[in-house]
Amino acid sequence: MTRSRSAACVALAVALLAAANPAAKGDEVGVSDDTILFGQAAALEGPSSALGQRMRQGIVAAFTEINEKGGVHGRRLQLISRDDGYDPDRSVAQTLRLIEDDKVFALIGAVGTPTAMATIPITSTRNIPFIGPFTGAEFLRDLELANVVNIRASYGAEAEAWVKHLTEDRHFTRIGIFYQDDSFGRDGLAGVKRALARRGLELAAEGTFERNTRAVGAAWRMIKRAEPEAVVMVGTYGPCAEFTLTPDFVSLEGYLSGRLAAAALEKAGPQPTRASLLRAINDVGRFDISGSIVTVGARMTDAPLKVFLTVIQKDGTFRAVDRL
Numbered sequence: 001m002t003r004s005r006s007a008a009c010v011a012l013a014v015a016l017l018a019a020a021n022p023a024a025k026g027d028e029v030g031v032s033d034d035t036i037l038f039g040q041a042a043a044l045e046g047p048s049s050a051l052g053q054r055m056r057q058g059i060v061a062a063f064t065e066i067n068e069k070g071g072v073h074g075r076r077l078q079l080i081s082r083d084d085g086y087d088p089d090r091s092v093a094q095t096l097r098l099i100e101d102d103k104v105f106a107l108i109g110a111v112g113t114p115t116a117m118a119t120i121p122i123t124s125t126r127n128i129p130f131i132g133p134f135t136g137a138e139f140l141r142d143l144e145l146a147n148v149v150n151i152r153a154s155y156g157a158e159a160e161a162w163v164k165h166l167t168e169d170r171h172f173t174r175i176g177i178f179y180q181d182d183s184f185g186r187d188g189l190a191g192v193k194r195a196l197a198r199r200g201l202e203l204a205a206e207g208t209f210e211r212n213t214r215a216v217g218a219a220w221r222m223i224k225r226a227e228p229e230a231v232v233m234v235g236t237y238g239p240c241a242e243f244t245l246t247p248d249f250v251s252l253e254g255y256l257s258g259r260l261a262a263a264a265l266e267k268a269g270p271q272p273t274r275a276s277l278l279r280a281i282n283d284v285g286r287f288d289i290s291g292s293i294v295t296v297g298a299r300m301t302d303a304p305l306k307v308f309l310t311v312i313q314k315d316g317t318f319r320a321v322d323r324l
Contacts, residue, residue: 028272038059038107040108041119042086044056045083047213047238051112057254058258062254065259066258086236087212089118091118095119096122106128109133110135111135113135120145120148129278131260132253132260136155136158149281153306153307158191159194163175173229175196176223177234178209180236181211182210185234189206204229256289259290260287264287265280267280284297
């Protein structure tokens with residue numbers, strides 16, 4: 001082979017390698033000169049759509065606020081949202097589409113425990129930031145999942161707060177549970193049982209319903225027969241609305257996720273990479289979001305996220321529970 005042909009082959013090999021690996025050219029997937037692209041796979045249609053839509057609204061509100069101030073190091077934050085219908089298989093397909101076709105920099109605002117269980121292997125093996133998932137699943141609190149950034153308390157912490165209030169403040173002993181019959185609901189069920197066991201109590205009644213349905217009549221009748229003093233609910237808005245007034249703090253959580261992502265990108269510097277974003281999150285650990293301190297990453301073990309209790313009043317408004 002002549003020297004010129006060898007040089008041409010080497011040059012071609014280098015060009016192909018650079019095309020296959022954008023980082024080799026000094027670029028990061030999803031980062032252009034003027035934009036950083038985020039992806040969201042969540043329920044945007046169907047029975048659980050309120051969750052995905054409200055998370056999207058909150059993230060977009062945060063990104064719009066940041067962009068109006070010039071973005072992060074001159075780059076605007078952009079969100080692509082794709083509907084997974086709160087279905088694990090669809091969530092896998094949409095997550096892969098966001099990563100491989102849309103080529104997003106990071107994922108944000110995913111909704112659901114069963115969907116997260118299906119998609120987290122995809123993101124963790126590629127070390128793609130998985131920011132602010134709307135789930136309190138315990139498995140996402142595993143410190144070995146270095147790409148996951150939680151901003152909400154775990155289901156176990158929520159269950160402890162519920163049971164503490166009901167037993168110590170209200171002096172209830174007969175507590176039932178209404179929960180979604182999947183990994184999400186069973187995670188909450190386990191947390192409630194643990195919290196009751198610490199107080200020498202057991203559940204008075206259990207009622208379940210299937211994911212993505214509002215068929216809750218059988219569960220309601222089963223719980224009602226036991227005549228519990230209180231019922232805790234682990235489910236999405238639609239089914240829970242069949243029991244009471246509908247609560248809504250989801251868009252606030254989406255907003256916090258968006259602001260957190262922007263704050264971490266600011267710390268990551270003008271040439272962000274997925275690795276530098278995750279490093280910034282873990283190195284800083286505490287972010288001031290409009291006066292509220294959000295603790296994330298490894299520091300969450302030293303400063304667990306606070307659980308806020310509210311009561312839905314007869315007129316549909318919320319009242320904070322001040323005393324535990």
